[in-house]
Amino acid sequence: MTGPARLVLATHNAHKLGELRAILVPALPGLDPDSVVGARDVGAPEPVEDGVTFAENALIKARALAAHTGLPAVADDSGLSVDVLGGAPGIFSARWSGRHGDDRANLDLLLAQLSDIAPEHRGARFTCAAALVTPDGEEHVELGHLAGTLATAPRGEHGFGYDPILVPAGGDLTCAELAPEEKNRISHRGQAFRALVPAVVAVLGREPRG
Template identity: 60%
Template sequence: MPRIVLATHNPHKVEEFQAIVAEVRPDLDVVAYDGPEPVEDGVTFAANALIKARAAAAHTGLPALADDSGIAVDVLGGSPGVFSAYWAGHKKDSAANLELLLDQLSDVADPHRTAQFVSVIALVRSDGTEETIEGRWPGRLAVQPAGPGGFGYDPIFVPDGQPADAERTVGEWSAAEKNASSHRSRAFVALAPLLESL
């Protein structure tokens, strides 16, 4: 079975990617990355995804996938964006990030709370060739968190396309529902044809 390394130390992302990859390429074995974490000093999702994928490919000798993702809030000019994981400081505190973002939007009316999750997946092949693919998941931000599921900003993100009388945050979705619709899933579906040669 061909193997590919996923360049993350985040167990949530590993589980999510394994489920997404299994839907598209069930014959591809996604292995977790156990090497040193590179400094993500890019200012775009694509730059950071490539930094991580290059490091994982160099460390393991395997083709590598890496995702850089975050939430982009329209009224904040696309922020937190690449700084989503550190929005409240350098500790990567998800609860603090979410609380700060809600506080910043406390006076913003519902029609102006539009946002999108953005994911850029980088693929670095064993021969050094590289590709990046972007996926976007539009929606808006709830006034308060709801639901025990997901992670990060999921409990306040309300995806577009739901019935008006039955809207839920991603925190209220099942993992299967999220994996079928998420920004990572959208990016990976677009990336899947590039994996055929692996």
């Protein structure tokens, strides 16, 4: 790093770290991008995510990271909710196949479960809860959503998780077929983290860009 860490993001996923930096850093003028680090950079353990909502799990991660580092910590919990599955996988999205973080296995299982579902009944949405926790216990949570329909097979090379199968409402491309900048503009994660920016700005003692 070129300077001391000022904000730590609760992810060990390099793809997500890059995505979160791309959303947050432009809104924080004068902030050195290298001062926004991930949980792996500070050797933080991954806490047990035993909450029953996206917001609860985001707060669990942010609280643990703030306590471990003494820095303001930002975390998110996100997932895919499918209408015909009653909102599942939901908070279990990352381990739907039984193997945490196995994107391909999760995709394959979900598509198999929906193999006989007609296009008009393949509605789904991404949800993201973004949380900021400071070492002194200040907490903020914001939510973002991206509704769409599920493709019958993965498409696209960008993104991660379920991005290759969600087609945002009004479009024809999956999230994984969108350019990263376009995905960040409309995504559930982009919405939640942009809504969280004023709280991050206040904590870091800066003014947001107009």
